[in-house]
Amino acid sequence: MVGLLLIIVRDNVLYEGIISLKSEKGYYATPIGFTIRGNNIYIKVYHGSLTHSYLSTIRKTVLNITDNPYIYLYLAFKKEFNGLNKVSFIEVEDNAPVLEEAKAYAILYLRDIIPCLNYDTFIYNYNTFVTRNPDIEPLSRCNWLAIEALIYLTKLFKIRDSGVEVSNMKTYLNHVFRIMERLCNDPYHKELVNNLFKLYISISGNHNNNYLF
Ligand SMILES: Cc1cc2nc3c(=O)[nH]c(=O)nc-3n(C[C@H](O)[C@H](O)[C@H](O)COP(=O)(O)O)c2cc1C
Structure with a gap:
């Protein structure tokens, strides 16, 4: 079914998804808000988080689309729920771990980081969303x-x-x-x-x- 399904994404809407990546410690994933403008994806990441330090150093990441609230719960509270062990990853290409649960995903390439007071805005290029499940709009x-x-x-x-x-x-x-x-x-x-x-x-x-x- 890959590629036959449609994902609807609109510019300038704050969507929710899950960002995933491969670090030297293994796979990592966390819920994240994102906005699309053309071929760019904008993510605001607050200072001081593990997410921030990973995204600052690892340039290739995956943006997963899912509407499963448990995935958000487990990955927002990773320690409390042993969350990273409750999800599975498929490495679709080198350093691109996709959540098995994802209904669609895009591989993101870091283009720029714009510093702000409490957060930085990470700007990514992406080519396309790959669909793997029934048509959805990102949460x-x-x-x-x-x-x-x-x-x-x-x-x-x-x-x-x-x-x-x-x-x-x-x-x-x-x-x-x-x-x-x-x-x-x-x-x-x-x-x-x-x-x-x-x-x-x-x-x-x-x-x-x-x-x-
Ligand atoms: C639905 C949802 C959306 C989130 N969006 C963001 C976001 O846009 N930016 C951000 O810095 N953290 C966001 N978070 C929090 C991160 O997922 C994560 O909890 C935070 O980075 C701290 O975890 P860490 O120390 O593992 O990085 C969001 C959490 C949830 C549940």
Whole structure:
């Protein structure tokens, strides 16, 4: 099935994936946020982590796409879950260990590191995503926040005239919209958020449109 499946990636969305690499101590992998612009992938890595020291010295890495939350759990809490032993790697070429679980992956080549105060931005070149499983879009907070917003909007809709205190829900929705405005910068999600926000205004009577794009 390799190569027959489609992966959807959009420029300027903060996606979540798993970066994997081969160090002198063996295979290593950790969850990471990434943004695509053309053939470049941007990753912000906070100072002081093992990830930062590996990525600073190892120029070839793999970006794995998976929506399996357990993979994120195990690799975010590697010590607590003995996480690196709970996943398997396939070395598709020299120094390119792909997570067996990955639905798609890209091999990344370090191009530049832009230093910032608390983190550095690593800029990678990549050629293509190789698909290995059914079509997916990389995990981003945009889709799941949209679902969250819809759950709260339907609740709000149900109780809108009941006098039940809804300020917590509104605070939460404002928070969600603020995050989506910051992270979801492609036309597909902007349209989605605008529709959600219009719903929000009509249900809540909140005409403060600060969060509209
Ligand atoms: C979903 C998710 C996304 C993450 N994204 C980043 C990121 O973009 N940059 C970063 O420095 N750490 C990120 N982390 C944290 C790293 O995966 C890792 O926990 C951190 O680098 C510390 O682990 P280490 O000491 O093994 O490097 C993320 C964690 C999760 C669960």
